[in-house]
Amino acid sequence: MKKIAILPIVLLSLISCKENKSQQKNEKEVVTEVKSIPKTYAEISIAQGGTWVDGPNGHEEYKGGTSFKNVAELQLPEQHTDHTWYIRYEGPGWENAQVGYRLYLDWRNAIDIYGKKTDSLVLPYVGQDGFDSYHHDAPWGQDILKAGKSMGIGGYGRVMADTMVHFQKVQDTKAKITNSDTNSTIDIMYTGWESGKDNIDLKSKLTIYPEDRYTKAELTPSKAIEGLCTGIVDHNVNFHKKEGETWAYIATYGVQTLAEPADKLGMALFYKLNEVVEQKKGDYEHLVIFKPTTETVTYYFLAAWEQELNGIKTEEDFVKDLDSKLAALNTTNSIK
Template sequence: MKNIAIIPIVLLSLYSCKDNKSKSSEVLEDVVTEVKTTPKTYAEISVAQGGTWGDGPNGHQEYKGGTSFKNVEELQVPEQHTDHTWYIRYEGPGWENSQVGYRLYLDWRNAIDIFGKKVDSLVLPYVGQNGFGSYHEDAPWGQDILKAGKSMGLGGYGRVVADTMVHFQKVQDTKANITNTDTNSSIDIAYTGWESGEDTIDLKSKLTIYPEDRYTKAELTPSKAIEGLCTGIVDHNVAFHKKEGEIWAYIATYGIQTLTEPADKLGMALFYKLDEVTEQKKGDYEHLVIFKPTTETVTYYFLAAWEQELNGIKTEADFLKDIDTKLEALNATNSIK
C-alpha cells in the first residue's frame, strides 16, 4: 500500500474552507506542494459525513447536512444513492496520474468522465472540496472537461438491448474497492443482480491507471454470457477515426468537444481486441464497441488527450500519431507500452 496518509488530512481541511475562496486558494497551493511528494498514481472514493438521508426531489433521497468528506478504501453503495444525491464527492471513484484524471459515476449512469489537468501533480484530493460541482469551473489544476450526457462517456460500460442502451438502472447491490500500490492505482467494482432486458447477471469491473501515459486499462468479467455488453466513446459530432490491426483495433474522436469556455480540442481513443468484439457501430449517443457473449474477462484501454494538458498533444495529427504507436505496440506485444 502506498503511503498516502497525508491525503485524508488535506481533504478535511479543504472541505472546511469551502465557503472561503481566498483561504481555499491558499490551501490549494499547499496541497499542490505536498501532494507532489506522493506516488505517481492515485485512486480514491470519498463520502459525505455528518449528515443524514432525507427526502429530495422526484421521490429520491438526498444526503443533507454533510459537514465533511471522508476517504474510504471500500464502499457498499447505499440503497438510497442515485445521481446528484450529494453523498459521494464528485459522484464516484476517481483515478489519476500526472497527465490526466478520470471519474466514474457510481450510480445508474455508470459513465466515465474526464478531469483535464494543467499541472503534473496529483489533484483529486481537493477536487470538489470548495462546492460540490466546483470542478465544472476552470481552476489552476484544470477542470471536468467532458459532457457525457446520456452516453457512457469515455470507456464506460453498459448493454445494448433491442438497439437501446441500458445503463445500470436496476442493480441489487454495488460495491467498490480502491487499491493504491507502487506500480498502479485501481478501482474494483462488483455489481450484483444487474437487470437488463430479460437477463440478470453479476458483473465485475477493474479500472487501472499507471504512472506513465494517459490510458486506463479496463477489465470486465460477466457472470453470464449475454449479448450486447459494450463500451464506447460519446459522440460530439467531431472527427471519427477507426483503425484495425491483426489483433487489436481502435476507435477515436478528435476536435472541439470540451466543456471549457470557449470549448477546445480533445482527443479520445478506445482500444479493443478484435476477437472479443462482435460489432463496432454508431449508437444514439456514442460510438459503440459491442463484445461477444462470454464469461471470460474482456479487456480494453481508453485514453483522453486534452490540448491544455501540461506539454500535451495540440493537434489531430499528433494525436493520431500517438494512438497509432500504441496500436502498433498492442499488436506486436499485447501491451500498450
C-alpha cells in the same frame, strides 16, 4: 459542506513549499522523499455528518454533511442514485500526472474526464468546496467532458434492440480502491444487474499507470449475454478507426470540451478484435459491442486535452500517438 477535509497525501507542490528546508537535506534524504511521492492515485470519498432526507426529485438526498471522508471500500447505500450529494464528485476518481477520470457510481455508470493543467496529483482537493465546483476552470484544470446520456469515455452498459441499458436495476454495488507503487485500481462488483430477462453479476477493474493517459478496463460477466458494450460519446467531431492484426481502435478529435471557449480534445478506445462482435454508431456514442462470454474482456481508453501540460496539441500528433500504441498492442499485447 461547511468544512473542507484535506486528505493527507504527499504532493509535488508540498515539496516546493518547503524549498528552504529541502536545500538543507543531503542527497539521500532528497531521493527518499521523491520516491515517496505517489505517481498514481485513486479514491472514493463519502459525505459524513449529515442524514438522508426526502428530496424534491422523488428520491432521498444526503443533507447536512459537514465534511468528506475517503474510504478504501464502499457498499452503496440503497438510497444512493445520481445527485444525492453523498459521494464527492459522484463516484471514484483516478489520475496520474497527465489526466484524471471519474466514474458516476450510480445508474448512469458513465466515465468522465478531468483535464489537468498541472502534473501534480489534484483529486484530493477536487469538489471539497462545493458539489460541482470542478465544472469551472481552475488552476489545476476542470471537468471537460459532457457525457449526457452516453457512457462517456470507456464506460460500460448493454445494447438491447438498439437501446442502451445502463445500471438502472442493480441489487448491490461495491467499490474497492487500491493504490500501489506501480498503479492505482478501482474494483467494482455489481451484483444482480438486471437488463431485459437477464440477471447477472459483473466485475469491473479500472487501472491507471504512472505514465501516459490510458486506463486499462477489464470486465468479467457471470453470464454470457449479448450486447455488453463500451464506447465513446459522439460530439460530431472527426472520427478515426484503425484495425491491426489483433487489436483496433476508434477515436474522436476536435472541439468537444466543456471549457470556455471549448477547445480540442482527443478520445480513443482500444479493443481486441476477437472479443468484439461489432463496432457501430449508437444514439449517443460510438459503440464497441463484445461477444457473449464469461471470460474477462479487456480494453483501454484515453483522453488527450489540448491544455494538458506538455500535451498533444494537434490531431496529427494525436493519431500518431494512437498508431504507436496500436503497433505495440499488436506486437506485444501490451500498450506500454
